[in-house]
Amino acid sequence: MKTENQKGWFFILPVMLLVAFNALVPLMTVVNYSVQETFGNNVFFWHGVGWFEDVLHSERFHAALGRQLLFTGTILAIEVPLGVAIALAMPKKGPWVPVCLVLMALPLLIPWNVVGAMWNIFALPDIGLLGRMINGMGIDYNMTQQPWAAWFTVILMDVWHWTSLVVLLAYAGLIAIPDAYYQAAKIDGAGPWAVFRHIQLPKMKKVLTIAVLLRFMDSFMIYTEPFVLTGGGPGNSTTFLSIDLVKIALGQFDLGPAAAMSLIYFVITLLVSWVFYTVMTRDEAQ
Amino acid sequence: MQRLKPLAPILYILFLMLPIYWLVNMSFKTTNEILGSFSLWPQEFTLANYRTIFTDPTWYMGYYNSLLYVSINTTISVAAALPAAYAFSRYRFLGDKHLFFWLLTNRMAPPAVFALPFFQLYSAVGLFDTHIAVALAHCLFNIPLAVWILEGFMSGVPKELDETAYVDGYSFPRFFFRIFMPSISAGIGVAAFFCFMFSWVELLLAKTLTAVAAKPIAATMTKTASSAGYELGLLAAAGCLTIIPGAFVIYFVRNYIAKGFALGRV
Amino acid sequence: MAKIGLKALRHSYHPNPQAEADWALRRIDLDWDDGGAYALLGPSGCGKTTLLNIISGLVVPTEGRVLFDERDVTALPPDQRHIAQVFQFPVIYDTMSVYDNLAFPLRNRGVAEDRVDARVREIAEMLELSDMLKTRAAGLAADSKQKISLGRGLVRDDVNVIMFDEPLTVIDPHLKWKLRSKLKELHQKVRVTMIYVTHDQTEALTFADQVVVMQEGEIVQIGSPVELFERPAHTFVGHFIGSPGMNVLPCEVRDGGAFFRGHHVQVGEGVGHTSGARRLEIGVRPEYVSFAESGIPAAVVKVADAGRHRIVELSADGSRIHLLAPAGGAIPEGAVHVRFDPARTRVYADGWLAGREDAR
Numbered sequence: 001m002k003t004e005n006q007k008g009w010f011f012i013l014p015v016m017l018l019v020a021f022n023a024l025v026p027l028m029t030v031v032n033y034s035v036q037e038t039f040g041n042n043v044f045f046w047h048g049v050g051w052f053e054d055v056l057h058s059e060r061f062h063a064a065l066g067r068q069l070l071f072t073g074t075i076l077a078i079e080v081p082l083g084v085a086i087a088l089a090m091p092k093k094g095p096w097v098p099v100c101l102v103l104m105a106l107p108l109l110i111p112w113n114v115v116g117a118m119w120n121i122f123a124l125p126d127i128g129l130l131g132r133m134i135n136g137m138g139i140d141y142n143m144t145q146q147p148w149a150a151w152f153t154v155i156l157m158d159v160w161h162w163t164s165l166v167v168l169l170a171y172a173g174l175i176a177i178p179d180a181y182y183q184a185a186k187i188d189g190a191g192p193w194a195v196f197r198h199i200q201l202p203k204m205k206k207v208l209t210i211a212v213l214l215r216f217m218d219s220f221m222i223y224t225e226p227f228v229l230t231g232g233g234p235g236n237s238t239t240f241l242s243i244d245l246v247k248i249a250l251g252q253f254d255l256g257p258a259a260a261m262s263l264i265y266f267v268i269t270l271l272v273s274w275v276f277y278t279v280m281t282r283d284e285a286q
Numbered sequence: 287m288q289r290l291k292p293l294a295p296i297l298y299i300l301f302l303m304l305p306i307y308w309l310v311n312m313s314f315k316t317t318n319e320i321l322g323s324f325s326l327w328p329q330e331f332t333l334a335n336y337r338t339i340f341t342d343p344t345w346y347m348g349y350y351n352s353l354l355y356v357s358i359n360t361t362i363s364v365a366a367a368l369p370a371a372y373a374f375s376r377y378r379f380l381g382d383k384h385l386f387f388w389l390l391t392n393r394m395a396p397p398a399v400f401a402l403p404f405f406q407l408y409s410a411v412g413l414f415d416t417h418i419a420v421a422l423a424h425c426l427f428n429i430p431l432a433v434w435i436l437e438g439f440m441s442g443v444p445k446e447l448d449e450t451a452y453v454d455g456y457s458f459p460r461f462f463f464r465i466f467m468p469s470i471s472a473g474i475g476v477a478a479f480f481c482f483m484f485s486w487v488e489l490l491l492a493k494t495l496t497a498v499a500a501k502p503i504a505a506t507m508t509k510t511a512s513s514a515g516y517e518l519g520l521l522a523a524a525g526c527l528t529i530i531p532g533a534f535v536i537y538f539v540r541n542y543i544a545k546g547f548a549l550g551r552v
Numbered sequence: 553m554a555k556i557g558l559k560a561l562r563h564s565y566h567p568n569p570q571a572e573a574d575w576a577l578r579r580i581d582l583d584w585d586d587g588g589a590y591a592l593l594g595p596s597g598c599g600k601t602t603l604l605n606i607i608s609g610l611v612v613p614t615e616g617r618v619l620f621d622e623r624d625v626t627a628l629p630p631d632q633r634h635i636a637q638v639f640q641f642p643v644i645y646d647t648m649s650v651y652d653n654l655a656f657p658l659r660n661r662g663v664a665e666d667r668v669d670a671r672v673r674e675i676a677e678m679l680e681l682s683d684m685l686k687t688r689a690a691g692l693a694a695d696s697k698q699k700i701s702l703g704r705g706l707v708r709d710d711v712n713v714i715m716f717d718e719p720l721t722v723i724d725p726h727l728k729w730k731l732r733s734k735l736k737e738l739h740q741k742v743r744v745t746m747i748y749v750t751h752d753q754t755e756a757l758t759f760a761d762q763v764v765v766m767q768e769g770e771i772v773q774i775g776s777p778v779e780l781f782e783r784p785a786h787t788f789v790g791h792f793i794g795s796p797g798m799n800v801l802p803c804e805v806r807d808g809g810a811f812f813r814g815h816h817v818q819v820g821e822g823v824g825h826t827s828g829a830r831r832l833e834i835g836v837r838p839e840y841v842s843f844a845e846s847g848i849p850a851a852v853v854k855v856a857d858a859g860r861h862r863i864v865e866l867s868a869d870g871s872r873i874h875l876l877a878p879a880g881g882a883i884p885e886g887a888v889h890v891r892f893d894p895a896r897t898r899v900y901a902d903g904w905l906a907g908r909e910d911a912r
């Protein structure tokens with residue numbers, strides 16, 4: 001088992017320094033800004049929880065949060081079942097498996113702005129294949145003008161981009177199941193649904209938790225892809241939390257509100273992730 | 287029903303390849319052709335876009351910059367994570383569980399929260415617009431991930447290995463480099479893969495911390511999109527070229543993808 | 553209950569088998585009687601698991617037929633053959649309670665719930681699982697889990713045969729004998745045909761009425777544990793069974809007599825049937841080798857204490873001979889003579905007991 005050894009601190013020093021430098025210092029800055037007000041010229045006044053109140057009561061924040069939750073909920077509802085379904089349909093071994101996995105993994109390694117640009121080119125009604133196809137079917141589809149089209153495209157893009165992560169994780173969990181389980185199920189007369197419910201799903205629980213956790217976290221923080229695709233529009237119909245925050249922070253340089261919003265945002269992410277993490281490690285310990 | 291089963295992965299892969307094909311298609315067309323007509327393959331096949339990228343420093347330096355800071359980041363992240371993961375795996379010390387969790391929370395931090403503070407921080411220490419700045423900034427989320435992955439793999443190596451080495455007279459550094467690291471080589475590969483991946487794809491911080499000298503390809507591309515009209519053909523070609531390093535890396539780790547993706551913890 | 557017949561069975565995992573080595577099962581013809589307790593014994597890779605899976609239907613043989621009560625079931629899938637199988641490691645449904653695990657096969661077949669309840673309780677009683685029925689199966693120890701696996705096979709009353717594929721592999725050593733006795737006890741009570749695959753001779757010899765010894769895809773001998781021990785039909789059987797195994801010594805046959813390194817050996821069986829054989833050997837178990845005033849000269853090399861007896865290793869002209877000596881008493885040292893009990897000494901031609909008609 002593990003030995004008691006305070007020397008451990010020495011080992012983690014490089015990591016602590018690097019992460020602390022990148023995390024603590026900026027965080028302190030943000031906290032600092034969130035409780036102060038400035039009228040310019042680098043002069044700051046104490047503002048207490050004023051900015052927090054403003055943000056928490058602001059329509060703009062609620063709207064952005066609402067959009068974000070809708071987005072995250074939708075993509076989770078699509079990507080997790082879809083990913084699992086594809087993993088289930090994949091062969092367990094054979095020469096095609098590496099080929100399939102490599103092709104599926106490709107979207108995961110494309111720089112996020114290229115993903116956005118690619119879908120931009122793909123979905124525009126005049127020059128894009130998808131745009132042309134949908135309009136050709138008689139549906140008036142233009143993501144630069146119609147909010148529903150923008151949402152549709154953003155979600156489709158995310159599904160395209162990240163479902164493979166779920167597929168790969170689910171697949172890893174599936175191939176770890178020994179053959180004997182399937183053989184026993186056959187002998188017990190269990191049908192495919194029973195096999196899924198009683199053997200595959202329970203054995204995939206751990207990987208699925210990781211997948212859901214990762215997808216929740218990353219989709220909640222999403223910035224680049226939708227920004228490049230729609231710029232947050234039309235209007236602000238696809239302005240999610242990160243996009244809104246960057247607009248306020250780097251665009252308007254409203255340091256106070258931006259900082260307060262940052263902290264609220266961070267805390268929400270932290271809370272939900274902590275819940276997931278606890279559930280995950282509690283099952284591991286069992 | 288059995289014969290229909292491979293249909294799902296095949297359809298899915300076709301779906302994945304479609305936008306990529308469209309991008310490749312555009313990269314071989316001139317911007318005029320793209321805007322003027324619509325066709326499934328280039329009517330006037332041209333390599334002009336690619337030629338521009340390979341000859342214009344503003345473009346190819348973008349790739350160079352990106353690859354450079356990604357490599358630096360991967361190296362730093364894995365190198366720092368190795369001893370830390372070893373400590374978390376083998377030792378119990380004051381606050382270890384809380385520290386581990388705190389590390390993971392950094393992976394959960396929205397980059398947007400850090401955009402402005404990072405800008406100010408790195409400017410303050412005079413590292414603005416350097417490769418090392420982006421490399422260090424990406425450590426924020428890559429190091430926790432690397433530690434998590436490596437710790438998982440290390441826990442799979444029995445402690446007896448360490449003890450045997452000491453009994454055999456190995457000093458700790460020698461043991462670590464000659465015995466321990468080879469035994470978790472798959473884990474190091476997986477960690478390096480993920481560090482590469484998340485650093486290569488990230489745009490927000492990379493753009494915020496650079497201006498000219500270390501400008502990543504991502505920033506060059508967005509600049510093209512916004513300034514002086516859309517040079518679509520060029521954009522498409524640039525995009526296509528960014529896919530290549532990723533494809534290359536996946537190909538390398540293809541045998542580990544199925545297993546390694548379980549992050550050693552499944 | 554059913555009689556199981558295997559006719560001209562051959563199996564290869566290669567799509568196009570060329571050489572002998574490509575075949576996992578070379579040729580099996582075998583009949584299993586209704587209600588018997590059988591063991592399939594052999595080293596790893598001898599084909600016993602393949603044979604088991606062919607009987608259960610998890611593998612379709614390349615050639616040959618499988619008959620249940622004269623009915624050809626070769627093409628039938630496992631769930632239609634009415635068989636049960638217990639695997640090397642416990643296979644249980646993690647999310648279900650012990651009760652639900654045992655009820656699962658019955659519910660899948662649409663059995664009425666009150667009948668299910670009766671059967672589950674009956675089997676749980678037999679396996680001493682009654683007080684854990686409501687517990688989640690996932691949290692139990694390995695031996696309880698194996699009992700549940702076994703239970704799922706026993707709950708169905710239409711089971712023709714229960715097969716065990718090295719079921720004690722993951723069980724703690726001090727629990728192994730308990731589970732083994734339980735299995736034997738169950739067989740006496742339930743009288744279902746049971747086939748137990750193992751590489752451990754103790755498990756095989758204590759459980760089975762009839763043991764089928766396999767090597768390299770072929771059946772080498774079938775017999776009761778006593779027969780296998782007393783009269784091995786093949787040097788492999790003699791070597792594999794018993795600890796230490798049978799002594800196998802090179803020999804020549806001249807003028808109707810057997811000779812080991814020039815010394816005449818009184819042999820009980822096999823001398824007259826050695827024509828045409830390329831390799832001749834004498835087989836005699838260490839239990840039947842003793843020190844003597846005259847006989848075959850040998851030198852004592854090593855004495856090992858095995859508790860109830862001692863194993864003496866001797867060297868005779870380059871060959872090694874093992875001898876079993878009682879626990880007490882003196883062991884002669886240096887140069888000695890040994891003799892073999894003629895009734896238990898036999899000649900083997902090319903590995904097979906010379907002159908045995910039904911050698912295969």
